[in-house]
Structures are given as C-alpha cells and as structure tokens.
Amino acid sequence: MSTRKPLNRNQAGIATRRVVKVVQFGGGNFLRAFTDWMVDILNERAAFNGDVEIVQSIGRGSASLLNDQEGLYHVVLNGLVNGQPYREVRLITCVRGFVNPGVEPDRFLAMAENPDLTIIFSNTTEAGIAFDPEDSNPETIPNSFPGKLTLLLYRRYLHFGGAADKALTIIPCELIERNGTTLKELVIRYIKLWNLEKGFFTWVDEHTTFCNTLVDRIVPGFPKENINEIWDETGFEDQLVVTAEPYHLFAIEGPPHVQQLLPGQDAGLNIVYTDDLDQYRTRKVRILNGGHTCLTPVGLLLGITTVREAVEDKFAGVFLREAILNEIIPTIESPEEELVEYMDTVLERFRNPYIHHELKSIALNSISKFRVRVLPSLLAYRKRFGTIPDRLAFALACLIQFYRGEWHGRELPVNDESHVLSVFREAWSQGDVTRAASQVLTQPDLWGMNLREVTGLEPLVTTFLRRLQDHSVPDAFFKNHERTFP
Numbered sequence: 001m002s003t004r005k006p007l008n009r010n011q012a013g014i015a016t017r018r019v020v021k022v023v024q025f026g027g028g029n030f031l032r033a034f035t036d037w038m039v040d041i042l043n044e045r046a047a048f049n050g051d052v053e054i055v056q057s058i059g060r061g062s063a064s065l066l067n068d069q070e071g072l073y074h075v076v077l078n079g080l081v082n083g084q085p086y087r088e089v090r091l092i093t094c095v096r097g098f099v100n101p102g103v104e105p106d107r108f109l110a111m112a113e114n115p116d117l118t119i120i121f122s123n124t125t126e127a128g129i130a131f132d133p134e135d136s137n138p139e140t141i142p143n144s145f146p147g148k149l150t151l152l153l154y155r156r157y158l159h160f161g162g163a164a165d166k167a168l169t170i171i172p173c174e175l176i177e178r179n180g181t182t183l184k185e186l187v188i189r190y191i192k193l194w195n196l197e198k199g200f201f202t203w204v205d206e207h208t209t210f211c212n213t214l215v216d217r218i219v220p221g222f223p224k225e226n227i228n229e230i231w232d233e234t235g236f237e238d239q240l241v242v243t244a245e246p247y248h249l250f251a252i253e254g255p256p257h258v259q260q261l262l263p264g265q266d267a268g269l270n271i272v273y274t275d276d277l278d279q280y281r282t283r284k285v286r287i288l289n290g291g292h293t294c295l296t297p298v299g300l301l302l303g304i305t306t307v308r309e310a311v312e313d314k315f316a317g318v319f320l321r322e323a324i325l326n327e328i329i330p331t332i333e334s335p336e337e338e339l340v341e342y343m344d345t346v347l348e349r350f351r352n353p354y355i356h357h358e359l360k361s362i363a364l365n366s367i368s369k370f371r372v373r374v375l376p377s378l379l380a381y382r383k384r385f386g387t388i389p390d391r392l393a394f395a396l397a398c399l400i401q402f403y404r405g406e407w408h409g410r411e412l413p414v415n416d417e418s419h420v421l422s423v424f425r426e427a428w429s430q431g432d433v434t435r436a437a438s439q440v441l442t443q444p445d446l447w448g449m450n451l452r453e454v455t456g457l458e459p460l461v462t463t464f465l466r467r468l469q470d471h472s473v474p475d476a477f478f479k480n481h482e483r484t485f486p
Contacts (some may be wrong), residue, residue, distance in 0.1 A: 007236040009070045014093050018043065021050030023111055023152070025122035025145055027066060027098055029221035029361075031173065033075050033244040035121045038262075038269055040094045045267040052121075053111060055148070056100045063098035065239045071095035073240035076223065076230060078354030079247065086246050087354070089234065101141045101148055108141065108148075112156035115166070118261060120149070122183075123173040123215075126368040127417060131186050138194040146186035150194075153187065153208065157200045167207035169258055173215045175285055176372055180210035180254075211254035214281045216288065218349055219244040220307075220357035245352055249284075253277040283339060286328050288346045290373040294391070295320050296362045297398035301407055301473050307357040311350045315474045321347065323391035331380035360413040363402070367420050367446050370399055375447060379454065388456045394477050397464035400440050404428045407468070420446065433469060437462040 005011045022039060024031060035052075042048035051071075056063045066073065072095075077088040101108040111117070122128070124145045135142035142148050153168070160166040172179040184204070191201050223230060223243045231237050250271045252258060264271025274280070292307070298319060299310035310316040321343075329339045378392040401407055403424040405414050414421065423446060427439035441451040441458055452458050467476035 004231050004235060004237045007069045007072050007238045009072060012072055012091065012236065014072065014091075016093065017096075018049050018051045018094070019116040020053045020096060020111075020114055021048070021116055022052040022119045022121060023055060023117060024052050025055045025120070025149070026124050026128075027054040027056065027063065028123065029242045030215075030217075030219045031121065031123045032073065032092070032095075032240070033219045033242045034215060034217050034248065034250070035123075035173065036092055036095055037075050037090065037244075038248075038250065038264070038267075038271070040090065040092045041267050041269060042262065042264075043094055046263050048263075050116070050118075051094050051096050053096045054098050055108065055111075056098050063100060066095065067097045069238070069240060071097045072238075073242065074230070074234055074236075074238050076241060076243045077246045078243060079245040079349075079352045081246050085354070088246070089230075091234070105141050109152065109155045112152045113159045115160075117156075118169060120168055120170045121173060122149075122170075125365045126174055126176050126372045127365050129172065129174050129176055129179060129183055129186065131189055133193075135190065136193060138190075138196070142190075146183060147190055149183070150187045150190040153204060154191075154196060154200055157203050162199055162203050164203070164207045167203060167209070169209040169211065169254070169261060171211045171213055171252065171254075171258075173213055175215070175289055175369075177281065177285075178212050180212040184208075184210040209254060209258065211252050211258060212277050213253070214249070214251040214277055214284055216249035216251075216280075216284050217244055217247060218307075218352070218355065218357060220355050221361055223356060225356050243355060245349060245355055247349060249280070251277055251280040279334065282332055283334060283342055285373055286332060286377050287324055287339070287343055288349075289369070290328055290377060291320055291324055291346060291350070292362050293366065293369045293373045294323050294395040296359045296366065297402040298395060298473060299359045300363065300402060300412060301398055301468070303410070305358060305360075307350050307359060307362070308352065308355065310359065311347060315477075319391060319394075319477070323389075323395070327381055327389035327392050328377045331377045331384065360415075363413060364415045365417065365420075366399060366402070367416060370396065371447050378457075382454060382456070388454070388460050390460070390477075393457060393460045394464050397437075397461045397468065398473070400424075400437060400461070401465060401468050403440075404436075433465045434462055437465050 039052055073092055075090050075092055079086055099108050128145045132144040135144055135147035138151055142151060172183050187204060220243050222241060230241055248270050252273055259273050262271055295310050299316050302316060304310045304313060324343050332339055374392060378389055381389040402412050403414055405412055423443055427436040444450055464476060467479055
C-alpha cells in the first residue's frame with residue numbers, strides 16, 4: 001500500500017510563513033528552479049527571511065497546482081560536479097502561491113502595499129518584455145507584463161506617498177539584451193501613455209532600480225519519466241517537481257545595494273555582480289541558448305525527443321557542434337580558446353545523463369527565441385564574411401517547416417503566441433514553399449527586420465525548405481554539399 005501523501009504545509013510539517021519580500025512575474029519551471037531555489041537557500045544560509053509571491057504571467061500553467069500545494073514543491077538537481085555524479089533533492093518552502101491579476105485584480109494591486117517588499121523578479125520569456133498599445137486604460141489590469149508592472153509600481157507610489165525608501169529593485173531574468181534597461185523604458189512609455197503624474201515618473205526614474213541580468217541553468221522541468229521514484233523517495237505526490245542541473249550562474253549588473261539584498265556569496269550561490277554583463281551574456285545567449293534554439297527544430301523534425309538524444313545523434317550532434325564552432329564562435333569578440341572551452345562545457349551539460357530535457361519544452365515561443373539567440377550570430381557572420389552561414393540558415397528553414405505544424409505526416413508540437421501562429425497559418429495556407437518562406441521572412445514583427453533584405457538569406461532558406469519537402473533532414477542539408485552524411 002502506498003505511503004505517499006499529498007504535498008501541503010500540514011502534511012510536510014512546514015508552518016513557517018515569512019514576510020513577502022519578493023514578487024515574481026512568472027511561475028514556470030525555470031524561475032521555480034532558479035530564483036525561488038536561491039531564495040530558499042538564502043533563507044537557510046544567509047538570514048534573508050523572506051517569501052515569494054508569484055504573479056501568473058500567462059493564462060495557463062501550474063497556478064492552481066501550486067496553490068493546492070500551498071507553495072511547496074521539490075527541486076531535484078542531477079548532474080556531474082567535478083566529474084562526479086551529484087544529486088540533491090530540496091523542498092522549496094519560500095513560495096506563498098499564485099495570484100492571477102485577471103481574476104483577482106484587487107489582490108494583485110494590494111501586493112504593492114506590502115512594506116516589506118523589496119525585489120521583483122520576472123521571466124515572461126523573450127516575448128514578455130514588450131509594449132502593448134491596447135493597454136491604454138490604467139483603470140483595468142493591462143495585458144502585458146510591463147503594463148502590469150507599471151500599474152503595480154504606481155499603486156505602491158501612491159500608497160507610500162512617493163517615499164524613496166519604498167522604491168523597489170527590479171531584476172528581470174528574460175534573455176534579452178539589456179533586459180532591465182529595456183523594461184524601464186517600457187514602464188516609462190506606459191507612464192506617458194497613461195498621463196501619470198511627473199512625481200511618479202521621477203520616483204521610477206531616480207529611485208527604482210532596474211538591473212540588467214544574465215541567467216544560466218538548464219531546467220528540463222517535470223520529470224515524468226521517473227516521477228514515481230521521486231515520489232517514493234520524498235514520500236509526497238508532488239505535482240510540481242522540477243529537475244535542473246547543478247550548475248547555475250546569476251550575473252547581475254546593478255548598484256552596490258543589490259548585493260546586500262541578495263548576498264549570494266554568504267549562501268554559496270554563484271551570483272556574480274559585475275559592471276560588464278556583455279562578456280557573460282553574449283557567449284551564453286549565442287552558444288548555449290543559441291545552440292538549444294538551433295538544435296530544437298532540427299531534432300524535432302528528426303523525431304528526437306530530448307536534448308541529450310539530439311546531441312548524441314550522428315547528424316544533429318555534429319550539426320550543432322559545427323554550427324557553434326564554425327558559425328557562432330567566429331562572430332563573438334572574445335578569445336577563441338575561451339569560447340571553444342565554453343562550447344565544450346555547454347555540450348557536456350547538454351549530454352547530462354541525469355537530465356531529461358524535452359525539445360518540445362524548448363520549442364515554446366521559438367520565433368522570439370531565434371530572433372534573440374540565433375539571428376544576431378547569423379547577421380554578424382554575414383557582415384564579417386560576406387556569406388550566409390549554412391547551418392544557421394538551415395536551422396531557420398527547419399524552424400519555418402516546424403511552424404507549419406506537420407512534416408511528412410507527423411504532427412509537430414508548435415507552441416507560440418496566437419499572432420505568431422496566424423502568420424505561419426497564412427504563409428503555409430497554399431502549401432507553397434517559396435510563398436511561405438517569402439511571407440515569413442518579410443515579417444519585421446517576427447524578426448525585428450525584413451529578413452528578405454539580408455542578401456542571400458531568402459534563396460538559401462527557400463532551397464533548404466524545398467529539399468525538406470522530399471528528403472530526410474540530413475539529406476536536405478547535405479545535398480549538393482561537398483561532405484556526406486557521417
């Protein structure tokens with residue numbers, strides 16, 4: 001007879017409720033295994049003594065489950081540390097639960113009146129830090145994350161009479177360049193759109209801190225393949241277990257007081273405070289995240305399920321390594337030896353035998369990810385060498401094919417914003433490859449520019465797409481290439 005229990009504070013014997021010091025926009029796997037995991041450790045080792053309240057940033061997800069479990073869940077770390085197997089299971093106790101602003105607007109706004117609140121974290125994906133002109137009425141809860149943040153800050157400003165010591169530190173984790181700076185610019189746009197008073201603008205501009213950051217940890221998420229073993233080990237039927245690798249890096253560019261708010265060194269956490277985030281960001285976003293984003297559509301077209309399987313595949317693994325080595329690294333202004341060493345470390349992390357990282361989970365919002373993580377390398381390569389990089393262009397072709405939703409009779413797990421999906425539905429509506437490539441590449445809303453203006457890109461992507469209609473993935477790439485399938 002099973003001895004597993006449902007997970008809640010009574011069953012787990014966790015009575016402690018700390019003051020809420022953190023509001024977090026987004027409660028997906030990554031933040032729960034990264035920032036919330038860190039706060040839990042800071043509570044244990046550095047007397048942070050604070051809890052996290054999560055704002056639901058999308059209309060779906062784990063909100064009800066986390067509320068049912070009263071904010072409790074387990075993080076399971078699996079991987080190699082110094083070449084040796086490492087495993088850690090931690091029950092996270094610092095999360096209060098979810099608030100859905102659309103359902104509970106008063107509760108959402110009341111969060112701003114908490115005098116103990118000091119930090120706001122966010123991870124709304126690359127698509128989340130964006131301006132929505134339809135958020136024109138501050139009397140209703142905005143759709144966008146920056147709009148919601150502006151409204152929350154305004155409520156706090158009013159409640160505390162513009163007190164400088166009640167201003168917050170905003171630490172976004174979205175993987176866009178200058179994420180904090182960009183978020184601040186959008187907040188100011190909403191202040192102007194809504195005609196809010198000058199005193200609030202000054203409070204935001206001079207007293208509210210917006211940090212630029214870089215986050216690095218591979219978080220596959222819920223381990224459905226061995227969840228029963230984890231439940232037996234913990235004794236709880238935790239519906240929100242999240243797995244991650246042991247490695248983590250949180251690089252933060254901000255004023256000195258941020259280090260006092262999050263004393264990572266005191267807790268043994270790899271939180272780095274720096275004046276130069278670019279050196280961390282560029283190599284990580286282009287090599288690790290760009291590698292993931294290139295690998296995902298190629299692997300899914302091949303019928304591969306996980307990152308590890310893709311890296312070990314005789315085509316996809318070689319394709320990825322050569323894309324990074326020959327087409328991404330040459331575009332980064334850092335010593336090549338250091339970049340190659342970092343690439344080898346990343347590929348070893350991708351091969352982590354203890355992590356089951358599904359490609360379909362990485363495929364979420366792949367278009368905005370490609371725009372941020374891969375396109376800068378493609379454009380920099382074109383500028384430096386005068387030609388289009390074959391592998392990055394092929395990854396783009398595979399991505400366009402993937403967004404058709406099916407290939408050679410197989411349904412593909414496309415998951416993106418509705419306006420993105422509508423672009424691809426229209427582009428593929430007649431089943432014409434040339435038309436599809438042309439319509440997709442010409443969309444500045446997708447790519448930030450008209451990619452048809454990049455000399456040589458459209459013909460190459462169209463050629464690859466045409467080959468994908470009648471050939472396997474390897475043959476579509478290698479046809480007319482000098483080398484052959486390995």
